[in-house]
Amino acid sequence: MDVHEITPCCSPVLAEPLTETDAEELAAAFKVVADPVRLRLLSLIAQAGEICSCDLVAPIGKSQPTISHHMSVLADAGLVHREKRGKWAWYSVAPERLSVLRDALGGVPTPAGRHA
């Protein structure tokens, strides 16, 4: 499956009416992140900058096929980059892709009062 094309940038959920198709795509994109294992994988990869699958199985505590499956989901969604070097698969995050999701959640330029 190629969930790759998620509408480049501008699907502010709160701004304009979502077509059924746009909603499907956006939902599919969020579904990728809506899993605890994948979130922890993203976290691990981000901190390492670059990491190989062999170092992902143990910290997560799931079987190797399960990790491989989740990494494929993340890679297919474009959230991580996969590079095979020798027998190892090295992963790194694709921040642009995360930004797409973030922007979809409220393209609102921050209500001007939210500074903290």
Add this chain to the structure above:
Amino acid sequence: MDVHEITPCCSPVLAEPLTETDAEELAAAFKVVADPVRLRLLSLIAQAGEICSCDLVAPIGKSQPTISHHMSVLADAGLVHREKRGKWAWYSVAPERLSVLRDALGGVPTPAGRHA
């Protein structure tokens, strides 16, 4: 790729290791938004400012119980406010809640220079 502007420095997901519990919570939160019907509902409500259930069923094209179910999910997640007035239930969005999700995805509080 034009990643020169990204600065993936400060997102909760990308910044510190997610505990298993934190990952569960975050995933649950994203799961709420990872549904096309709920996204369209959010979109409809946001544009109307305030809207009652009776005006949600037709545009979405699902049964009344289904809409009611999704609205409960959104309300339980705190993404919308529910106010019963007479027989009608009026809904409005809770933007703060969406911000939480957005921040989790790369919490840069809008760099103030990057406007679309």
Add this chain to the structure above:
DNA sequence: AGTCAATATTGATGTTCGTCAATGTGACGA
């Protein structure tokens, strides 16, 4: 060649989730 190590894929299983028909719960008006 042959063997081992790392990762991907297959098949199967249990669970979660979206959906609807039917029914229940209040609220309003005659």
Add this chain to the structure above:
DNA sequence: TCGTCACATTGACGAACATCAATATTGACT
């Protein structure tokens, strides 16, 4: 009080998904 309208809840069904054991594939090394 009775009937109706708006919404919530229940129960059930099917599809999607996360997970693992087993197996396949690919790369490196001798």
